Amino acid sequence: MASPNFEIFVPDFIKNSTVYFAIVTDLEGVYQYVNKRFQARFDFLGSDFIGKSFMVGIHPDDHLICLETVKSCLAHPGRIVPVFLRKPVKGQKEHVWSHWEFSTLLDENQVPLGVLCIGHDITDAEKATRKAQELAERVETILEEISDGFLHLGVNMEIRRINSKFERLFELDRKDILGKSAPELEGKGFNENLLQKLSTIFLENQLAVFEEFLVPSKKWVLITVYPSNAGLTCFIRDITEEKRRKAHIELSENKLKAVYDSTVDSNLLIGLEGEILNFNRVANETSLRTKGKELTLGSSIEDFLPEDSLEGFRENFPRALEGNQVQIEVLRYLRGVPYWFEVSYFPVRDASGSLMGVAMNIKDINARKLTELELKESQGMLNAIYNSTSEAWFFLDKELKIKSSNKAAKLLTQSLLGRPMTIGESFLDFPHLNSTKEVASYLKQVIAGSKINFQKFQDSRWWDILMEPVFDSERSEIIGVSYIMKDISLMKENEDRILKQNELLKEITWYQSHGLRRYVANILALCDLVINYSQDSEQEREEFISMILAESKNLDSLIHKIVALSSHADLRFEK
Template sequence: MVSAKSDAPIREAASALELPFFRFDADALRIRDVNHAMSSALGYSTDALQAMTLEELLRPEEASAFRSAIDGLGDRFTDVGLWQLRRHSGEWWQVEIRMRSPGGEGEPGVVAIVQDASRLLALQRAHDKLARRLHERETTLRLARHQLGVGIGKMEIDSGRMVWSDSADDIHGVTSEDSANDLDDYLGTIHPDDRAAMLAACEAFHASGAPHLEMSYRIMRPDGDTIHVRGVAVEEQRGDHAWLSGVFQDITDEVRAREEISEALQIRRIAARLARMGSWRVDLDPLRMVWSRETTAIHELPEGSTPSVEEGINYYAPEYRKKISSLFHACAKAGIAYDEVLQIVTAKGNRVWVRTIGEAVRDEAGAIVAVQGAFQDISELVAARTDAEDLSRRLHQTLDSISDGFILLDHDWRFLFVNAQAERIVGRSRVELLGRNNWEVFPEAIGTIVQREYERALESGEPVRFRVFFPPLATMFEIDAEPTPEGLAVYFRDVTQEQAREERLRLLEAAVSRQGDILLITEATPIDDPDGPKIVYVNEAFVKRTGYSREEAIGATPRILQGPKTDRAELDRIRRALEKWRPVRAELINYTRSGEEFWLELDIVPLADETGWYTHFVSVERDITERKRAEEESRLNQERFRLVTQATNDVIWDFDVVADRQWWNENLQKLFGHDPAQIEPGLDSWKNRLHPDDRDAAVASVDTLIAGSDDFWSGEYRFRHAEGHYLTVFDRSFVIRDAEGTAIRMLGSMIDVTSQREMENRLRQSQKLEAVGQLTGGVAHDFNNLLTVILGNAELLASELGDQAQLRALAEMTATAAERGAELTNRLLAFSRKQALDPRVLDVSGQVQSMEDLLRRALPESIDIRIVRAAGLWQAEIDASQLEAALLNLALNARDAMPDGGHLTIEMANAALDDDYVTTEPGLAPGQYVKISVTDTGEGMAPEVLDHVFEPFFTTKEVGKGSGLGLSMVHGFVKQSRGHVRVYSEPGEGTCVKLYFPRSDGMDAQPESDSAGSQIVGGGESILVVEDDPMVREHLVASLIGLGYKVEAAETGPQALELLQDLPGLDLLFTDIVLPGGMSGRNLADEARALRPTLKVLFTSGYSENAIAHHGRLDPGVELLSKPYRREQLATKVRKVLDNG
């Protein structure tokens, strides 16, 4: 009992602080004692916990580590880290545990105090975010300090010891070794007239308890200069010592910067004091909210207040209540975390800016059991943000007054800031620049050193300095680019004159060192004299190459070298550059004293004296005659190239980009009918013949190629033939560029791909029809199931309502409608090529001839019908009934196209389709075919209608007069018969539909006939029905029982096989082909016959899906009853299979 007494103060203290407390046996980890806070937090009773061990509460993988933590305990409380304890609800509780070993010999158990770590973790996350923001503020201050020359100093108040930053030493004009070490040394650097005022200000600051000390005074530097500084300091307590820490700035020329530094210090101090962060938790079942003391204090409520969730939401300002309610409920229901800055109205009516964070708490099963988060008063941070914006404004004002150009770019290269000097240098107002992309405003800089260096600065985080000449502004810039958190700070200044002087010196040195170059120096004025500046110096190379002696050249002008072929435009360009005192490079034909032509490359540079006055032009001239001869040889080679292009079948073209001259080879006339000698000379010869719909895209792509850096281009477009029609061409070209990367020439070839594209379009159309067929086949299957039930029930009703004429008529009307629906699904199946055909070798002529009476009854007398048969007509393997349906469809379409009468001709002939023809028809094989042509003299069809005639449900007829499936059915039937169909039509000229069926060499087949003695009633035979559709299955079972059969039913193949084991006398398996469960009707039949080889099988389906029919033709020996069917058809087919199968 001694130990219990010794633990009593600890237990009482823990309970008073509402901290969970427990004591346990160190060896067995048996819990000896717990307080109410511990049992409440874990959800167990005190007795239940005292009957448990810690191993039942700890995660299994943490038990060993927990024992190790016990081994190192002493008699003082030790933090043993973060652990997870299992609550009674099953969720894990994150806690921090402090423990000590028994207090004395015989004292039972280790004493432990527990603290909820979830709140600490939330506080840590909030603290980390606050630290990141503080780091951003400090980065901003460092940038301001770098930009504005701010120094930092600290003084220990009691000892007077002082510490200075490097920038502070720079302002004082001393090194770190010579900087003031204490207050007395520092007072010696202050101007005598300012010392007393400074000391008085310091004493008043210390006595008044003011938040900071601000003063201005003068410093005497060791070099004799006296500067004005302004300082701001605050008193800080660090450990046992008080410090005066501050910053100061040289404000001799920038007085206004003092306010900015003060604001920066204020922001930093505010950021350093950010605090007041609490936590909260809402348990969802039962609904209970708990606030920490800090959260309660932020709401200005008494400590221990426990508002409800609704009351907590109502503390938010009215304009934010709906938002916080939506965020909280989304987190509670869907686990969507939130992090928002909103305003609350405290219990005392004060508006406070807060940052609220909410996250879902889940149990082991993943269910959301609570929502918890952090709550922080950020009113001071919001105020600090406002102050920072004011500091930014003042910093912009300072940057606006500096002599260099200054811009700020963000990470997307948009202008954030442009000072007045930058506006003047680039000739653009900040209104034009702010918010726009730098590379859009100055596209000439793309790909230059400017872009490369800017990107290198951002990627490396290091400042860069470089020089670049920018042609659009005719200016040489020196640029300093320094990365910032926002992007890139760029300083630049005009160094054109400085660079020009360096360039002149470089050229002079090069001229002296290169013995073979001509050096010619003239006076700089008078530049506007008709004869030009006079020559004052020539070197020996000039004398040797021109034949003029020094005496003849000096005093003359460079015009003595000019002659008939000297380019006057180039001379004018040189003059314009020299008038602006700019260096210039040119190539000219000059003449020797004897009249010989030779080419010179000139580099001319203005030369200034020490005062900056331009006195001479220095020209370094190189003989490039041989190079020009080589270029002429290259031109001759190009001519030879043109001759070679005549040997190809492609259209070869050559475009001189500089001169805008286009050349074509003779194939332009062969392929497109245009005479190259008569066509326009420039690129317009190509542009003007592009199809209007293709012109903009093709021209834009070529313009982009010329302006860019790529060397290859290809494109496809339509090009007009001389006869007016357009051909599809594939064009590819290569670009030749000069040494500077400028496009000077393009070579390319054009290929006519019209036929190839037409074939590809037909293939795509075929694939599209195949995809639609897959869809329509599935629809027909489900529809047939419904029609089977409707038709069967309608027949049953009609037979049962013999003396009720009105109801019987309704039943017969239902049956007729179901049959019409069946006809519609048969057309869908024909289009999708999923109907099971029964083809026979037919005498096509006789079959068509037999339809003449049917056609005359179907068509009005105003339409003249002619059937034309060619001699020696071949036979074809065709489903006769489907052929009749197809021809009747075509005849009815012809009737509708000839409302006022006309001629319908059905013509049969033999046809041979060769390789050239079938290459344009995907899936068609060459060979011999029987052709049936159906031609009318009706209204015809436009091309846009003709493109869609085979698509299901496409019709040009009025609503209710056409299903849009007629030609779709014809197309599907012919394709399923391995044939081919083509439609020819023009508006006002009628329509011709040609059907091609493969020739067959087989013998005529005789149609099967039912046995005269077949009975359509059952004789008590046993039938197993397998059908997955419940309605169809119920109807079929009832019908078969009504016909006198014994019937069992199953829904899937596996169920049917199980029943088969228990039905020894089974006579017939009647199964649908398409079944669920992974086993089709065909698979079921194979399994059943393996068990009972003599079992008879009858299939039924809306369509076969190739299970019993391949390429639309029934497999030999297969019996199929297609849905929907009448009761008589069912009886006949079942009887036939049982009697003959």
């Protein structure tokens, strides 16, 4: 399957942005797309990021944070996950601080394709924060220089310090609020939700980042809160423009999702009045080939359809608007050559469930049609294989009538009946190894879903009988029985031969493991007695030697017996 074109998931204004970074990675974390802003800012890492691991541009200490963010993103495909990451600066030990938003890219089947990452440089704000913490004597100047709003709350939530940006965002004058408790200003810039979040952060003593809507200025802000023993230090960034752009991205994603969730070929999203809302690259190329002009948003789809397609469109488009899914096959002649297409119409609804238009998909199925012809040819080959097996094979319907049988089955019935059984004849008319009543009982169990396999000795031959249910193409219903008979006489003969050999080998093994060991043990013990005999008992020594000779004769006799047994055992297996 061809790799997806990840670039189509990135809106044009992000691609050409001079503010925002945009990258797309696949599920393996490999760069598949970077925008011009990202390439220009980090070109010292390499002239081409595509194909490299996205970790090359991330501070090593932030690798784990980045991986956890990706995991969270993939676990919640519909959610945008924010994260702060450090990136390297050429020739310096410092790093660029950046804020990113990760979101999962999904294909038409809701299967994750990769991760879209939109970010921007927040190094200035981060540096300002550090200067504010390290250089207390310059804090007022620094805070006024930064582009973010600044708020410092004491341990009792009293307002100790703000900057001009904060005054503009909250529409408050510092001389009216410095020294006052933030809860006293509820309804005047500080809403209940914001006050609750600030109190929780102070109690938990954990850095937090969250978004808040400021009613007085009607601004969306991103608030970063640093708790300390001295209170809370807050940096407030105006993200109203980002919210607007994000909404634009989400709208574009919804349109793209509507198209690409429908099919993977030539796709168009058509509005309720027949106007073109969106289209993919293949659809535009098709229009250029067939009509000589590119598709344009807002134009009527009928202006771009071939003349011989208009009637079908006018018939099926209203049906899709009524909520029906329509799929038809269409034969076209391209330069005199017949060519098959599949045209589908799908109703498309927005997040609220309202009908927003129709997705039209045009799919090239010419290869599939040609394959169908090849399959017919292959069917003949399968039949040849079916008839070449030595097993007698019958296919019976649920009434136990013969629907099909192979060549071996016909020869078997010919030898037993004097004629081959014909299609439609009852299988119970066949002389079976078991009684007809027993066979009928077996077949009834198979039709109920059981599988039966047994072996039977009849007329000096062994037979293996296998009965299995046959299902339809969707395996939802049993449509008959597969009945297979196989002559296994040779296999049985070999089994009997092997069993006899095994018995003889067991006997030989017993003699070797028990008989030989006994005589050898006795001889060794007697030899030890001879070696250690007393000089005063020569008669005893001679008795030991006589006993050794006797045990040796016993041992020799047993060895002759083992050799005799082995000579009678045919240890070769002939297939």
